[in-house]
Amino acid sequence: MTAIPQPAATAGNMDWFVHDRFGMFIHWGLYAAAARHEWIKHIEEIPDDIYDKYFQHFDPDLFAPEEWARMAREAGMKYLVITSKHHEGFCLWDSAHTEYKATNTPCGKDLLKPVVEAFRAEGLRVGFYYSLIDWHHPEFTIDPMHSMRNHPDAKKWNETRDMAKYREYMREQVRELLTQFGDIDIIWFDFSYPNAELNGLKGKGHEDWGSEELLQLVRELRPGIIVDNRLDLPPEKADIHTPEQFQPHAWVTVNGKPVHWETCQTFSGSWGYHRDEATWKSPEQLIRMLVNTVSCGGNLLMNVGPTARGLFDDRATAAIKVYADWMALHSRAIYGCTQSEFTPPPDCRYTQNGDRLYLHIFAWPFKHLHLPGLAGKVAYAQLLNDASEVRIFDDAANKQEWMHPDALTLELPVQQPNCVVPVVELFLK
Numbered sequence: 001m002t003a004i005p006q007p008a009a010t011a012g013n014m015d016w017f018v019h020d021r022f023g024m025f026i027h028w029g030l031y032a033a034a035a036r037h038e039w040i041k042h043i044e045e046i047p048d049d050i051y052d053k054y055f056q057h058f059d060p061d062l063f064a065p066e067e068w069a070r071m072a073r074e075a076g077m078k079y080l081v082i083t084s085k086h087h088e089g090f091c092l093w094d095s096a097h098t099e100y101k102a103t104n105t106p107c108g109k110d111l112l113k114p115v116v117e118a119f120r121a122e123g124l125r126v127g128f129y130y131s132l133i134d135w136h137h138p139e140f141t142i143d144p145m146h147s148m149r150n151h152p153d154a155k156k157w158n159e160t161r162d163m164a165k166y167r168e169y170m171r172e173q174v175r176e177l178l179t180q181f182g183d184i185d186i187i188w189f190d191f192s193y194p195n196a197e198l199n200g201l202k203g204k205g206h207e208d209w210g211s212e213e214l215l216q217l218v219r220e221l222r223p224g225i226i227v228d229n230r231l232d233l234p235p236e237k238a239d240i241h242t243p244e245q246f247q248p249h250a251w252v253t254v255n256g257k258p259v260h261w262e263t264c265q266t267f268s269g270s271w272g273y274h275r276d277e278a279t280w281k282s283p284e285q286l287i288r289m290l291v292n293t294v295s296c297g298g299n300l301l302m303n304v305g306p307t308a309r310g311l312f313d314d315r316a317t318a319a320i321k322v323y324a325d326w327m328a329l330h331s332r333a334i335y336g337c338t339q340s341e342f343t344p345p346p347d348c349r350y351t352q353n354g355d356r357l358y359l360h361i362f363a364w365p366f367k368h369l370h371l372p373g374l375a376g377k378v379a380y381a382q383l384l385n386d387a388s389e390v391r392i393f394d395d396a397a398n399k400q401e402w403m404h405p406d407a408l409t410l411e412l413p414v415q416q417p418n419c420v421v422p423v424v425e426l427f428l429k
C-alpha cells in the first residue's frame, strides 16, 4: 500500500476542483477560420495585414453556446476553460481596451458572455484562458515566438514598442474578465518562455508580464480563484500545475513535492479547429486518458476547437459522446476519486473514494483477476455498468489452484461488458 500524496495548501479554492476532476477546454478565435492550428500566424509568419482577412470574415452564424454547454454537461464535464484571448491577440469579449474583438467582426457581438451564461445554466463552473502572448498588440515586443520574429525590421520595430503599456493593457483586460462575468473560478495564463532566444530576440518571463502585480490583482479581484503555473513565478504561487500533450503516470511533483495538477489534452493534434489534421484519438484512448489522470490524483481538461461557423464539428461531437456514454454509467468512479493506496493488477487502474475502490480494466482477462493486497479487505463487488455481482474468491483456507496466496480473486464474465473501459466497484470492509 502507498500513501496518497497530499499537496500543500495554496490560495485557490481547490475542494470543488479536486472533486470534479473533468473539464472542457475550448480554443476558439480567428484561427478557427484558418482551420489549420491556433499557431498558424506564427507557423506561417503571417503579417497582420494578411491575417486580417480572418477578422474581416469571422461570422460564426451557427454559434449556439447552449448546445456546447449541453454536450459538456452530458459528457460529465464539470467546468469550462475558454480562450478569452489566444496568442493572436483577438478578444472574444467586448473589451473596452481594444478594437481587435468579436464585436467588430461581421459577427458583431460579444461571444464570451453567452458562453459563460450557457455553461452556468448547465451547472458548470467557468474559467478563462488568457494569453500573455499577443502577436497583434502594437506595444508587444517582437520575440522568438512572435509571428514577425524573422522580419528584418523586428529589432527596429522593438525600439518604439513599450511593454509597460502592454502590461497595463493586460491588467485592464484581466480586470474586465474578472469583474464583468460574475464569479470566475479559474484563470489560465499561457505562457512564459524566459530562456528562449532567437537572433538576439529574447524570450519573456515574469518581469515582462509583470506577473507578481498581475497575480496580486487576480487575488484581490477573486480571492478563491484557481491560477495556473505559467506566469513564470515560484511554483508555490500557482494553485495548479498543467502538463499538456503527454500522460503523467504518477502524481505530479514540483521540486519533489506533490502538487494539484490538471493535464490538458486535445482530441486531435491541434487546440484550435484544424480541418485536415487526422490524429483523432480512439474511444479507448479518450477514456483511458481520463482514468489514467484521476488514478494519479489529477484533473483532465479536454479540449474542443469549434469551427468558424460556431459549431463543434462531427469529429468533436463524436468524441464528446464517447465521454457521455461512459460517464453516464461510470462517473462515480471519477468524481470525488483520487489515487488509490492499493496497487492494481497489470492492465488495470484504481481510482478510490474512501471505502469505494474502482478497478478500471483496460485489457479484459479470461475469467479471473487477482488483486494484490486486498485479501480479506473487500465485502462486495459489482460491475459498475449494470450493478451485476462479481463473485469474490477470498477464503485463505480454501485457495483454489487458480487463486493467488496473498490476493483476492474476482471471477469475471468471459465476455467484456459493452463499455469502452469496464469498471468493477469494490466495497471495502
Ligand code: GLC
Pocket: 027, 038, 039, 190, 191, 244, 264, 271
Ligand atoms: C500550448 C499551445 C497553446 C495552447 C496551450 C494550451 O501553450 O502553444 O496554443 O493554448 O498549450 O495548454
